[in-house]
Amino acid sequence: xxxxxxxxxxxVKPTQTLTLTCTFSGFSLTTTGVGVGWIRQPPGKALExxxxxxxxxxxxxxxSLKTRLTITKDTSKNQVVLTMTNMxxxxxxxxxxxxxxxxxxxxxxxxxxxxxxxS
Amino acid sequence: xxxxxxxxxASGTPGQRVTISCSGSSSNIGSNxxxxxxxxxxxxxxxxxxxxxQRPSGVPDRFSGSKSGTSASLAISGLRSEDEADYYCAxxxxxxxxxxxxxxxxxxxx
Numbered sequence: 001x002x003x004x005x006x007x008x009x010x011x012v013k014p015t016q017t018l019t020l021t022c023t024f025s026g027f028s029l030t031t032t033g034v035g036v037g038w039i040r041q042p043p044g045k046a047l048e049x050x051x052x053x054x055x056x057x058x059x060x061x062x063x064s065l066k067t068r069l070t071i072t073k074d075t076s077k078n079q080v081v082l083t084m085t086n087m088x089x090x091x092x093x094x095x096x097x098x099x100x101x102x103x104x105x106x107x108x109x110x111x112x113x114x115x116x117x118x119s
Numbered sequence: 120x121x122x123x124x125x126x127x128x129a130s131g132t133p134g135q136r137v138t139i140s141c142s143g144s145s146s147n148i149g150s151n152x153x154x155x156x157x158x159x160x161x162x163x164x165x166x167x168x169x170x171x172x173q174r175p176s177g178v179p180d181r182f183s184g185s186k187s188g189t190s191a192s193l194a195i196s197g198l199r200s201e202d203e204a205d206y207y208c209a210x211x212x213x214x215x216x217x218x219x220x221x222x223x224x225x226x227x228x229x
Contacts (some may be wrong), residue, residue, distance in 0.1 A: 037218070039164075046121060047156075047164065049218035063215055068155050097164055103153040103170045106211065106218075109163040 004036070004097050004110035006028065011116050012087050013088035018115060022080040023099030029055055029075050035100035036080040040093040041112075046091075052100060053080060086119045122147065123208050123221035130227040136196040139224045141208030143189050147219055151211045153191035155184055158205040158223075167206070168193060195226075203228045 008020035022036060029036060031039050037052035051071040052060045069082045081095060094114045098106035124142040131137040141153060155168035166175050168184035172192065183194045191210075195202055206223040 032184065039218075039220075046223045047209075047220045049209075049220060052218065060216060062217055103152060104175075105152070105166065105169050106156075106164075107166045107175065109165070112163050 002108040004099060004108060006095060006097050006110045006113040007087060008095075008113060010114060011118065013119050014088055016087050016118060018082075018084045018091070019097050020082045020084075020085050020095055020097075020113065020115075022082070022110060024078050024080070025029045025098065027099060029053075029073050029078070029080070031055055033102045036073070037100050037106060038080075038082045039098060039106070039109075040091075042090075042093040045049055045093075050084075050095075051082060052116065070105075089117045091115070092117045121222040122212060122219035123210065124223035125140070125206075125208060128225045128227065130229055131195075131198045132229045133198055133200065135198045136194060137198055137226065138195075139193045139208075139226070141191040141193070141221050142208060143191070143219075146164045146214035147188040147189075147210040147212040148186065148191050150213060153184065153186055154209045154211065155182075155191075155193045156177065156207045158207065160204070164207065171211050199226055200228050202226060204220055 006023040035054040038050040053071045068085045094112040096112045097110045099108040152171045156164040157167045158164045172184040206224045212219045
């Protein structure tokens with residue numbers, strides 16, 4: 001059974017760096033074809049893909065946010081970490097991590113964590 | 120402004136068939152699979168359709184996906200009150216080297 005859970009601060013100040021951790025179980029990020037991605041959703045708005053890291057450490061980023069994002073993995077801990085620099089109130093959103101596997105796309109999602117950016 | 124274009128809303132009565140469209144381009148839906156997600160109020164998105172027209176285990180066959188050129192569609196037949204949710208399409212975009220989502224469609228069951 002695949003599960004994912006996001007953790008991190010619920011409140012960050014403008015200009016600060018956000019660090020979110022996705023802890024997963026039921027699969028390994030060393031398995032060929034497997035990836036873990038991050039998607040966010042501002043309140044009342046649409047989903048926005050942020051980043052994706054694959055089993056072979058290949059990394060992909062949203063072109064519009066690429067300069068602010070870093071995604072890493074720790075296969076021994078079954079964790080994926082996303083950092084986003086220079087946070088702004090417009091970055092207030094629920095952040096989801098999701099399992100990605102070849103043609104299945106993002107087939108399992110975490111429950112999401114709401115991050116508010118405010119001074 | 121989303122890369123994939125969906126109608127903001129759709130509606131139908133119980134038992135009806137409803138279709139939600141997702142318009143893209145040659146670099147996303149035109150050359151890659153479309154995916155559909157259902158998001159019930161206050162919950163995480165759930166994969167509804169993958170690889171354009173495949174349903175994960177547990178998704179009723181009332182839900183079906185199709186594609187024509189650079190557009191994809193989600194059809195829901197035998198509409199039920201529990202289908203009231205937001206629906207999102209997604210695809211990989213070769214030009215952007217990024218996953219792209221539609222703006223979402225809020226389905227109301229009248």
